[in-house]
Amino acid sequence: MLEFIRSDLAGFNAYSPHPSGHDTALAAEVVLDHLDTNENPYDLPEDVKQKLGWLYQQEIRSNRYPDGEHRALKQAIAAYVTETVAQPAVILPDMISIGNGSDELIRSLLIATCLRGEGAILVAEPTFSMYAIEAQGLGIPVVTVGRSPLTFEMNLAEAEAAIASTQDPPIRAVFVVHPNSPTANALTPTELAWLRTLPSHILVVIDEAYFEFSQQTVVGELAQHPNWAVLRTFSKAFRLAAHRIGYAIGHPALIAALEKIRLPYNLPSTTQVAAQLVLAQRQTLLAVIPELLQERDRLFQALSTCPQLRLWPSDANFLFVRLQPNYAHHSLADIHQQLKAAGTLVRHTGDGLRITVGTPAENTRTIARLTHLLAALSP
Ligand SMILES: *Cc1c(COP(=O)(O)O)cnc(C)c1O
Numbered sequence: 001m002l003e004f005i006r007s008d009l010a011g012f013n014a015y016s017p018h019p020s021g022h023d024t025a026l027a028a029e030v031v032l033d034h035l036d037t038n039e040n041p042y043d044l045p046e047d048v049k050q051k052l053g054w055l056y057q058q059e060i061r062s063n064r065y066p067d068g069e070h071r072a073l074k075q076a077i078a079a080y081v082t083e084t085v086a087q088p089a090v091i092l093p094d095m096i097s098i099g100n101g102s103d104e105l106i107r108s109l110l111i112a113t114c115l116r117g118e119g120a121i122l123v124a125e126p127t128f129s130m131y132a133i134e135a136q137g138l139g140i141p142v143v144t145v146g147r148s149p150l151t152f153e154m155n156l157a158e159a160e161a162a163i164a165s166t167q168d169p170p171i172r173a174v175f176v177v178h179p180n181s182p183t184a185n186a187l188t189p190t191e192l193a194w195l196r197t198l199p200s201h202i203l204v205v206i207d208e209a210y211f212e213f214s215q216q217t218v219v220g221e222l223a224q225h226p227n228w229a230v231l232r233t234f235s236k237a238f239r240l241a242a243h244r245i246g247y248a249i250g251h252p253a254l255i256a257a258l259e260k261i262r263l264p265y266n267l268p269s270t271t272q273v274a275a276q277l278v279l280a281q282r283q284t285l286l287a288v289i290p291e292l293l294q295e296r297d298r299l300f301q302a303l304s305t306c307p308q309l310r311l312w313p314s315d316a317n318f319l320f321v322r323l324q325p326n327y328a329h330h331s332l333a334d335i336h337q338q339l340k341a342a343g344t345l346v347r348h349t350g351d352g353l354r355i356t357v358g359t360p361a362e363n364t365r366t367i368a369r370l371t372h373l374l375a376a377l378s379p
Pocket of ligand 1 (some may be wrong): 245
């Protein structure tokens with residue numbers, strides 16, 4: 001309709017955070033358990049929130065621009081990341097770029113590598129949808145390969161062939177999640193070995209959004225691989241999804257490229273202060289993780305008694321389930337809707353349901369509601 005809009009955008013949809021989350025058909029009295037976006041179920045504790053409010057009042061001048069170089073926060077993140085690496089590796093502030101969520105860094109990485117027709121990206125489906133969504137928005141081709149239906153390991157032969165055969169433009173970046181979303185499996189030694197073989201002209205992005213749950217990281221290997229970048233976020237374990245903050249860790253030359261293309265004041269002062277505060281309080285805030293992992297195992301045990309469901313082990317704070325083959329004629333979309341009508345919102349994606357681990361009470365409701373509605377299905 002508007003003639004000045006890029007012609008290909010007509011075929012795009014705006015990103016919907018809760019694809020079925022705003023259903024007016026939902027009875028007004030239903031209070032939803034939001035188990036569809038993998039956040040930590042706990043808000044910041046009252047005293048930490050008060051401290052944040054106090055910092056806003058005392059330290060932030062609302063009329064002044066934020067620190068556009070994120071100096072103090074980069075120091076704090078570098079110290080935290082160094083602490084999370086087993087190998088004797090030191091992460092310095094010049095190896096870190098901070099974004100308005102890791103979503104911003106995904107876009108920056110795409111701009112820095114593939115734009116102007118210079119490259120395509122490779123992903124193994126099902127995986128985090130933002131890589132393909134952001135690439136398409138920039139006109140960057142997306143090459144997809146499959147995964148093992150048994151273990152969700154990437155089909156490496158297919159990936160290898162895709163890299164060898166993709167031309168005009170060639171594959172310039174490979175995006176993987178460690179552990180993957182929605183399937184919750186960490187990279188295997190075989191997958192990691194394959195990533196190590198990728199040539200230096202291909203950027204390897206390893207998204208560790210769930211690191212605080214999995215405790216598995218490749219940061220210790222970054223020094224040997226200047227073509228690797230690790231992404232992390234404050235949106236999950238650190239309870240700051242509302243503040244929008246993520247970071248990339250990589251070779252200083254890659255980080256310098258990302259800094260060239262980011263918006264000058266991408267991080268509000270309140271966000272920078274919030275991230276510094278949760279890092280300073282990380283002992284307390286991350287102390288709920290063992291409980292969440294225990295709850296994940298309880299959810300897994302309980303749901304594995306459902307003959308209708310197929311479950312996979314999880315290295316993160318969510319479970320991925322599919323219907324067993326003899327129940328596969330039932331519609332997952334219907335089950336998803338019924339579960340929502342009962343008050344539990346999960347994500348229907350990758351031909352399965354991705355269920356976030358919530359509070360003990362939420363998980364107990366998930367188990368009861370899902371077990372109840374599955375029992376009505378005939379094989
Ligand atoms: C949740 C998530 C993120 C976090 O994105 P933000 O923009 O930092 O909120 C990144 N990657 C994956 C795979 C995720 O699941």
